[in-house]
Amino acid sequence: MPELEVQIGGRTFHVACQTGEEHFLRAAAQMLDTEAKPIVEQMGRIPEARMLLMAGLLIADKAAGNEDELRRLRAQLAEIEARPAPVRERVEVAVVPPQVVETLAEIAARAEALADRLDERA
Numbered sequence: 001m002p003e004l005e006v007q008i009g010g011r012t013f014h015v016a017c018q019t020g021e022e023h024f025l026r027a028a029a030q031m032l033d034t035e036a037k038p039i040v041e042q043m044g045r046i047p048e049a050r051m052l053l054m055a056g057l058l059i060a061d062k063a064a065g066n067e068d069e070l071r072r073l074r075a076q077l078a079e080i081e082a083r084p085a086p087v088r089e090r091v092e093v094a095v096v097p098p099q100v101v102e103t104l105a106e107i108a109a110r111a112e113a114l115a116d117r118l119d120e121r122a
Contacts, residue, residue: 004029009036009051035059 003016006029017025035055040046 006033008033009040009055011048011051031059032056 001016002019002022003014004022004025006013006015006026008029009032013029015025015029032052032055035058036051039051039054039058
């Protein structure tokens, strides 16, 4: 079982964890340290237990806020999902009728024939 040295609020702690969990322990210690540093800066030297308790409470407060926000967002998502599906709008795409295509082909053939005649005269 690995033992890590972590810094929280300017103090060193030796903590054991399961193999492969080192990254999570370091991340958790970093979260505590982020909350503990301002406490130590504001209050000066305080007992470890008090520093850790206060830092833990600040993290718990943030977690509670995140849980409230998650509940709100889940309720909002459920409301959106419960709405009826929007009516699909029918879009009509203009199609060139076959007669127009045939007429344009005939006009193009006549124009080519006229161009050939003009070439013959020139």
